[in-house]
Amino acid sequence: MQVNHFHDHYEIYYLLSGKRYYFIQDRSYFIQEGDLVFIDKNQLHKTRNVDEETHERILLSFDDRWIRSIGEDASTHLLVPFVQKQHVFSLSGTNRTLVENLLFQLLREQQQALGGWQLNSRALFTQLLIFCSRMTDRISTAQDHAPQSHNPKIFEIVAYINEHYRNRLTLASISETFYISPSYFCRSFKETTGFSFVEYLNNVRIREAQRLLRETKLKVIHIAEQSGFDSVAHFGRVFKQVTSQTPLECRKLMRLSQ
Template sequence: MKRDRDFTKNVGYFRNEYQIQYIIDGERYYFESGIRCVKMAAGSVAFIDKRRIPKLNIIGGRYHDRILIEIKEAEFAPICQAVGIDMERVFSQRCGVFQTGKCEEIRDVFEKIEKTITDRGTEQRELRLRMLILNLLVCSSQLEKFREKNFHSASMQGSLEKQKRVCMIADYLAGHYEEHENVDELAGRFYMSRSYLCRIFKEVTNFTVSEYVNLFRIAASREYLLNREMTMTEIANRLGFNSLTYFERVFKQLMSVTPGEYRKQYLGARGKRRD
């Protein structure tokens, strides 16, 4: 995935899959609420745990050329289990950024993945790709020596204070997403103007405040939807949505299915496993 100019996407993103990203050239920024904001440059690898996606985002930066792998758990977990890999555990332990630089071994793995992806005429292409990704997961423990330990890269020291303030706001929102606090009240809580808060929050996270809060609400709603006793209206009210219609619209926007379809899909899948 190439981007031939500075990154100027207007909204954040939300995915419901495990991700691995590898930067071939250019740069991006990895943001984790309350913990770190680091620059990813050529050779950087990011493992993203789908259960933590509301607190993670890879944003900003200049032009970049990257490999993005999204792994659907339902399709890939059985393959991992067959070879003794606990995919959930791998992404939980490896979640974060690894600055591999010019490590030839890591670069070679991703070059093979890239070649397989682009070589569409090759037979058994998908099988080869799956095997390469499995190999990457098996060898992921070797990445630990490259883990990014600094909270902020040297090139970002000039904006360190802004990053800290946004992290404080993001952490607060992560713990209070069920409440109905508006942006004016939030700005007063952190002693800044509404316009300044909105501007720096979007700059750092690539989300508006309401978009960021809704990520946590939808993540929580997925758990509530597995409780057959809770109605849609009860879930919407508990999570701070001002109407059932708004909850359903936001859920469909982020998850590509309605809350009702999600509940039917996952409760049905659980029933089949029990059978």
């Protein structure tokens, strides 16, 4: 997960073995084997190592077009886990067995590609989402912080960035506002979130720029300003770095997909 720290599709992450830290939006989670992670579209997220041990995971994603293809009221039932405040759920016993069976069946369908595999994959995935929606209120939650990385001040700064990204934010201004040394802040921010300060700020700003490109008819120069960039040239460079597209290319693709 080196790039694309947010995207316009939904994501399910299941950890088969090992341990990971998972930063989502403004919190860090410590996840272990048997944990399900639900990532809503356009949520900033990133995983990182706990130690040197290897890990195995299954990653599934889908978009709104797929949801709409199921039926008009599909989102009411299938997107429940993605709109909850808690992103991580720990599975055990029969719940874990059932979910893993569905996941492995999905993998086999993809690998074998027998007649009707796409239709069966669709049915299996729908069944998985329905089961996850039904169990959301019943299963226990995973730990909601990352041991050895939990730092309340860093999460306070993350919340501040999420709210004030339109303003001029620098390492010096953040350090002064929160009475924290620049070197300690950089180190702690990276350890807690997995992002560098600049990387996180740029992702927050580009996510807002994409929203404006999609939902408004504002010119690129005005979108750059409203997203917190000092110049349209800098905005264009960062946008291309984060999304691999220019702002105008992104707007065109968004309109074609609507």
